[in-house]
Structure formats: structure tokens, C-alpha cells
Amino acid sequence: MSAFSDTLVSQAMQGDALALEGLLRRTQPDLRRYARRFCLAADVDDAVQESLIRITQRLPQLRAAAALSGWLMTMVRRECLRLARRVWREEPSDEQLLAQLATRAEDGLRLDLARALESLPAHHLEIVLLRDFEELSLQDIAQRTGESIACIKSRLHRARTLVREYLATAA
Structure with a gap:
């Protein structure tokens, strides 16, 4: 993920609101790409939105700025699975x-x-x-x-x- 620097990630992890806003804006294309890979089409937007919320909540827990890419992919994949389980509980046509x-x-x-x-x-x-x-x-x-x-x-x-x-x- 070359769209942002380790410095930006580190600043966002430390609570810098502007850095967090910039990081969220720059991660959206990657989140959307991951969501298209793992989610049902109807769930892509929801998965991206929920992932952005989770990033905001859990970014300080990230161990290293370099791990952000894998962390984002894992987060989106889990959100897609959660959304898919909800869909499969219903009887689909x-x-x-x-x-x-x-x-x-x-x-x-x-x-x-x-x-x-x-x-x-x-x-x-x-x-x-x-x-x-x-x-x-x-x-x-x-x-x-x-x-x-x-x-x-x-x-x-x-x-x-x-x-x-x-x-x-x-x-």
C-alpha cells in the first residue's frame, strides 16, 4: 500500500485526527478492492463502511504501521463473512x-x-x-x-x- 507513508499511519495510530482522516480516505480504494474480492456485491459498501468504523476504533491496537495492509484485508474479509452469514440465515430466492x-x-x-x-x-x-x-x-x-x-x-x-x-x- 504505497498510497500513504508509515509516518501517516504512525500519526493516526497515536491519535492525530487529521492523519486518521487522511488514512481513512486513502485506504478506501484498497478496502473496496478487498471487499469486491471477498463479499457479495450487495455487501461491498456495507463491508467498507463497517471496516472504516473498525479501523477508527482499533487503529491504536495495530502493532506496526507496516502491517496495515494485511490488517485491512483481514478486517474486510471478516466483515464480509459476518455479512454473508446474515444473508445465508434467510432463505434466498x-x-x-x-x-x-x-x-x-x-x-x-x-x-x-x-x-x-x-x-x-x-x-x-x-x-x-x-x-x-x-x-x-x-x-x-x-x-x-x-x-x-x-x-x-x-x-x-x-x-x-x-x-x-x-x-x-x-x-
Whole structure:
């Protein structure tokens, strides 16, 4: 984190209000980057805000100014986990599950895959979610949807083809 000096961090740790304000302003981009990596998209702003509050409260406890970068990442990751536990206590809808899949992306491929799934028509998306995420058998999917196994196979094949095409154009 070269956006600020050890002197600025040390001054903020010692209670200098101006140094703390400058440090908080300069750490926001890093906090946001970390939050995008570890949080659901809907939780990024909350995680950054909560992390800024925690930095203000706990900065004097930081052992060394050089440890700030790792400390910030750990703080954001913990806040993201806390927020995610709150989300998972509720029963999410299929749209929320898809949004969570997209936002948990730690690399571009997962994000592209989630976008590809979002682009599917609802009847194809349902089959993909049941087969690939809930890991139901074709027979179980057929019973749940009231469709024939042949229809399920056809929809699943078409949905996977659409996802491959989307990913090929995204690359």
C-alpha cells in the first residue's frame, strides 16, 4: 500500500485526527478492492463502511504501521463473512442465489459464468440450477417439473450450449 507513508499511519495510530482522516480516505480504494474480492456485491459498501468504523476504533491496537495492509484485508474479509452469514440465515430466492454466485467471484471466469447463467431463459436456468447446483438426477428433475426426461435432457443441453456460447464471446 504505497498510497500513504508509515509516518501517516504512525500519526493516526497515536491519535492525530487529521492523519486518521487522511488514512481513512486513502485506504478506501484498497478496502473496496478487498471487499469486491471477498463479499457479495450487495455487501461491498456495507463491508467498507463497517471496516472504516473498525479501523477508527482499533487503529491504536495495530502493532506496526507496516502491517496495515494485511490488517485491512483481514478486517474486510471478516466483515464480509459476518455479512454473508446474515444473508445465508434467510432463505434466498433463485435470483438471489444467482446474484450471490456472480458476486462471490474470485476470478473473472466465475463472474462470466454467473452472467452467462443470468442470460439464460427462466426455463433453461431452472434446469441448470436443479441439475448442476442442487445435483438432482434427471429423473428427480422430471418429477419436480412435470416434464419428460427427454425434455429435461434437451433443455439441459440447450442451456449448456448457450452458456458455452456466452463464455466464448465474453473471452
